[in-house]
Amino acid sequence: MPGNSHQPHDKNIVGREVREVAWDALASDPTVGLSIVDEDARTLFCNARAAEYYIGPGATPEQCFGFGWASNLPAKALELRKEILAKVKAQNGPMVVRTILAGKQIYAVIYPIPSHNGEKMQFVHILRSIPGGATEYFKSMPVIETEEIDLGPLNVLSPRELEVLALVGQNLSSKEIGAILHRSEKTVENHRYSISKKLEGASAVELAAIARQAGLTLKDATRRKFKRRGPSGS
Amino acid sequence: MTEQSHKSNNPSLVDTNLRAAVWESLTLDPTIGVAIVTDEARTLWCNKRQAEIFGGDNATAELFNGRLWSTYFPQDWIEERLKLLAEVKATGKAIVLRTIWQGKQQFSQIRLIPDREDNEFQRFLVVTRRQPAGAHEVANQDVRMSEVAMLGELSSLTERELEVLALIGQGLTSKEIAALLHRSEKTIENHRYSLSKKLEGASAVALSAMAAQAGLTMDDSKRKRV
Numbered sequence: 057m058p059g060n061s062h063q064p065h066d067k068n069i070v071g072r073e074v075r076e077v078a079w080d081a082l083a084s085d086p087t088v089g090l091s092i093v094d095e096d097a098r099t100l101f102c103n104a105r106a107a108e109y110y111i112g113p114g115a116t117p118e119q120c121f122g123f124g125w126a127s128n129l130p131a132k133a134l135e136l137r138k139e140i141l142a143k144v145k146a147q148n149g150p151m152v153v154r155t156i157l158a159g160k161q162i163y164a165v166i167y168p169i170p171s172h173n174g175e176k177m178q179f180v181h182i183l184r185s186i187p188g189g190a191t192e193y194f195k196s197m198p199v200i201e202t203e204e205i206d207l208g209p210l211n212v213l214s215p216r217e218l219e220v221l222a223l224v225g226q227n228l229s230s231k232e233i234g235a236i237l238h239r240s241e242k243t244v245e246n247h248r249y250s251i252s253k254k255l256e257g258a259s260a261v262e263l264a265a266i267a268r269q270a271g272l273t274l275k276d277a278t279r280r281k282f283k284r285r286g287p288s289g290s
Numbered sequence: 291m292t293e294q295s296h297k298s299n300n301p302s303l304v305d306t307n308l309r310a311a312v313w314e315s316l317t318l319d320p321t322i323g324v325a326i327v328t329d330e331a332r333t334l335w336c337n338k339r340q341a342e343i344f345g346g347d348n349a350t351a352e353l354f355n356g357r358l359w360s361t362y363f364p365q366d367w368i369e370e371r372l373k374l375l376a377e378v379k380a381t382g383k384a385i386v387l388r389t390i391w392q393g394k395q396q397f398s399q400i401r402l403i404p405d406r407e408d409n410e411f412q413r414f415l416v417v418t419r420r421q422p423a424g425a426h427e428v429a430n431q432d433v434r435m436s437e438v439a440m441l442g443e444l445s446s447l448t449e450r451e452l453e454v455l456a457l458i459g460q461g462l463t464s465k466e467i468a469a470l471l472h473r474s475e476k477t478i479e480n481h482r483y484s485l486s487k488k489l490e491g492a493s494a495v496a497l498s499a500m501a502a503q504a505g506l507t508m509d510d511s512k513r514k515r516v
Binding site: 073074076078081084085086087088090163165167169170172180186187193196227258259260261262 | 320321
């Protein structure tokens with residue numbers, strides 16, 4: 057059993073009943089998304105948090121059962137997900153995917169579940185939102201960044217505005233941002249003004265918080281944006 | 291419970307492979323602390339992340355495994371947790387506890403592990419995650435607030451400075467903060483200056499980031515510091 061490799065005396069402590077409780081804990085955790093997905097990217101189980109991540113705010117676990125990602129992801133994004141599942145299966149070890157959903161940076165760790173003979177492989181997904189600057193968590197695992205991102209409320213921003221916002225999130229001044237983007241300080245100030253206007257008059261401090269939550273990077277500015285249809289559309 | 295109904299629909303999901311895989315993914319996760327603790331105030335077992343959350347970035351699980359909490363934790367902290375364990379044992383219901391530890395906000399879910407009644411101790415599973423402010427994830431949950439806080443880099447601040455920092459974290463201006471705290475704008479500016487000086491010259495944005503990491507609220511300024 058994989059779990060037993062942690063400690064020599066695990067066997068006495070981590071019995072079947074502990075694993076049952078661990079399942080209950082994860083399934084009900086408000087901050088952690090848990091899902092079981094099969095090789096065809098069909099969801100077999102979702103907790104409430106995972107349902108919101110996959111389908112959209114307000115989605116319920118019931119809507120998740122049997123949910124095909126195909127109905128809510130762009131074709132390219134779906135292709136990438138299937139490739140990742142195939143890789144996890146081939147190497148029989150976990151992989152990490154970083155994406156942005158509804159304007160929040162999400163890290164998903166995907167683990168293989170050993171399958172019975174001839175059955176389709178299933179995978180555990182553990183998802184959680186992590187603001188920018190916390191990526192050192194995953195330094196020991198390869199992280200795949202998706203090219204399709206759902207920026208949520210930030211979808212209204214232009215690529216240039218997203219670049220500026222990413223740098224605001226890194227606590228840089230307009231002057232410093234101007235130097236990095238090869239624009240004048242004045243131009244950057246104009247972008248900041250327009251960003252703030254589009255985001256309901258957010259202050260500099262609020263903009264930085266928004267950028268942190270999305271974990272926004274310069275690369276994200278030019279990634280393909282998509283919108284999930286949400287629970288009513290599925 | 292959702293997972294219950296699902297189990298009955300999908301018998302393959304309750305097999306041992308799945309439970310083992312979920313346990314492995316939970317305990318190896320670099321962001322989730324997992325511990326098995328007892329009501330004798332002892333950690334029987336924890337994963338690496340749990341050790342890091344409580345013992346700092348270089349802490350290993352071996353530091354905590356099998357040890358009594360009194361080896362590492364303040365008495366107030368221990369007593370508060372023992373009360374919660376007793377409640378979870380009595381009701382059988384899980385509790386989510388919010389604490390500020392090392393200056394970071396974290397949420398712990400405490401669950402009963404079914405043990406035989408003649409056991410000399412009762413075991414619990416504790417799952418802990420750091421989660422900064424704005425955690426909409428816990429918005430509608432019944433969360434207990436720990437009365438004991440370890441403020442880490444914020445421990446040099448006075449009660450008043452913590453209040454100001456909490457409000458900076460909410461994106462408020464000095465004028466708005468002054469109105470809320472019934473102080474002059476000038477006084478608030480002074481507090482901000484002193485805050486920033488104590489925190490190595492942090493800018494307004496950096497200050498708000500610290501406040502967000504701690505999930506700082508006005509109430510936190512009065513909690514017992516350990």
